Amino acid sequence: MKLASMQQGRDGRLVVVSRDLSRAVPADGIAPTLQAALDYWAETEPALQALYQQLNQGNGTDSFPFEQAACASPLxxxxxxxxxxxxxxxxxxxxxxxxxxxxxxxxxxxxxxxxxxxxxxxxxxxxxxxxxxxxxxxxxxxxxxxxxxxxxxxxxxxxxxxxxxxxxxxxxxxxxxxxxxxxxxxxxxxxxxxxxxxxxxxxxxxxxxxxxxxxxxxxxxxxxxxxxxxxxxxxxxxxxxxxxxxxxxxxxxxxxxxxxxxxxxxxxxxxxxxxxxxxxxxxxxxxxxxxxxxxxxxxxxxxxxxxxxxxxxxxxxxxxxxxxxxxx
Missing domain, CATH: 3.90.850.10 (Fumarylacetoacetase-like, C-terminal domain)
Known part of the structure; x- marks a missing residue:
């Protein structure tokens, strides 16, 4: 699984990124930030993995082109x-x-x-x-x-x-x-x-x-x-x-x-x-x-x-x- 934080506020906005780094999908329904996901990793990780699989299969309906230049550090x-x-x-x-x-x-x-x-x-x-x-x-x-x-x-x-x-x-x-x-x-x-x-x-x-x-x-x-x-x-x-x-x-x-x-x-x-x-x-x-x-x-x-x-x-x-x- 690949995760990134888009520049937004102090802690970024968590997105799931495709394996080839071409597209991303917001993880808002699972965790707003990477730190929030890590705080409850046992619960959030399976849901993030499922979103990752959907994205790699081309089923990420809310996906958008992933721009590395728009990223903050993951944390x-x-x-x-x-x-x-x-x-x-x-x-x-x-x-x-x-x-x-x-x-x-x-x-x-x-x-x-x-x-x-x-x-x-x-x-x-x-x-x-x-x-x-x-x-x-x-x-x-x-x-x-x-x-x-x-x-x-x-x-x-x-x-x-x-x-x-x-x-x-x-x-x-x-x-x-x-x-x-x-x-x-x-x-x-x-x-x-x-x-x-x-x-x-x-x-x-x-x-x-x-x-x-x-x-x-x-x-x-x-x-x-x-x-x-x-x-x-x-x-x-x-x-x-x-x-x-x-x-x-x-x-x-x-x-x-x-x-x-x-x-x-x-x-x-x-x-x-x-x-x-x-x-x-x-x-x-x-x-x-x-x-x-x-x-x-x-x-x-x-x-x-x-x-x-x-x-x-x-x-x-x-x-x-x-x-x-x-x-x-």
Whole structure:
């Protein structure tokens, strides 16, 4: 099943989207918003699935052409957004570039931070930031949305709480990160609003590509229309989504609509490219002693998308331009 939120009010208007992303139908009679559907998922999911089947069979009488540009993020705001760093080879690379040893615990205990969740950027909206000097970067990731997760849920049971998946652009301000981390209290100013794909999908839409709560497809990232990277999201994911959920729920219960991110998708095979500028810059530092790839400038554009085995877009595409923020 594929779901989207059309831009309307603060929380969007829930629609069911056809498998080929060509048409959509309102879900008003089932749930007005995605959060409302997730709050009562056991009741709403069968009705949404039935509407999805009708739409794919051409029986959606109220259907209309689906426009990705008219979408908000599937959850325009969420109760919780926790982002991990499940691709530990990416972390190791960043630390190696600055000559720092990586603690052994990073391979056994996931990194996680709690990000801004009270308002996400739409998948086709501009990224508005005040200064290029902040070191503007994109990060191509995958995220899951859960239902209610009890505190202390172990990894072997956590996978059953994954209800939907999305793509992510976790916007990062790289030049603000060092001073924040030096305080020993984590990210804040260096992590502005993130964005998510136009469509959220249920795991069954992935077929055999959904194994061990990992997505086994390539994540394609383009910068200014040039392919920047296409690593396989399942190959080098040290911690799967079940393990990330278990980590987040260790000492707290998670409410329905919690979003948990994978961190930057990365492969040890460097020929697949990168999903963020920081990784390419670290590779340049290791190879040449300095970085030559600049961070994003005003006017730069990023596109993040995942295709299935037949070359069809699974989630729609995040397409965004960085523009200068002008205070009102």
């Amino acid at each position: 325009p705001r969420a109760y919780q957004w926790a982002d991990g760093s499940a691709y530990v080879n990416h972390v190791e690379l960043v630390r190696k570039a600055r000559g720092a040893e990586m603690p052994a615990s990073f391979w056994t205990d996931p990194l996680m931070y709690q990000g801004m969740s009270d308002g996400f950027i739409g998948p086709r909206d501009d990224i508005r930031l005040a200064e290029e000097s902040w070191g503007i970067d994109f990060e191509g990731e995958i995220a899951v949305i859960t239902d209610d997760v009890p505190m202390g849920t172990p990894a072997e049971r956590a996978g059953s709480h994954i209800k939907l998946l999305m793509l992510v652009n976790d916007v990062s301000l790289r030049n603000l990160i060092p001073n924040e981390l030096a305080k020993g209290f984590g990210f804040f100013q260096s992590k502005p609003a993130s964005s998510f794909s136009p469509v959220a999908i249920t795991p069954d839409e992935l077929g055999d590509a959904w194994q061990d709560t990992r997505v086994h497809h390539r994540l394609r990232v383009h910068l200014n229309d040039e392919l920047f990277g296409e690593p396989d999201a399942g190959t080098d994911m040290t911690f799967n989504f079940a393990q990330l959920i278990a980590h987040v729920s260790f000492s707290r219960a998670l409410c329905a609509g919690t979003i948990i991110g994978s961190g930057t998708v990365s492969n040890t095979d460097r020929s697949t490219g990168s999903c963020c500028l920081a990784e390419r810059r670290m590779l340049e530092i290791i190879a040449q002693g300095k970085a030559s790839t600049p961070f994003m400038r005003f006017g730069d554009r990023v596109r993040i998308e995942m295709l299935d085995a037949q070359g069809q877009s699974l989630f729609g595409a995040i397409e965004q331009k960085v523009v200068k923020y002008e205070a009102l």
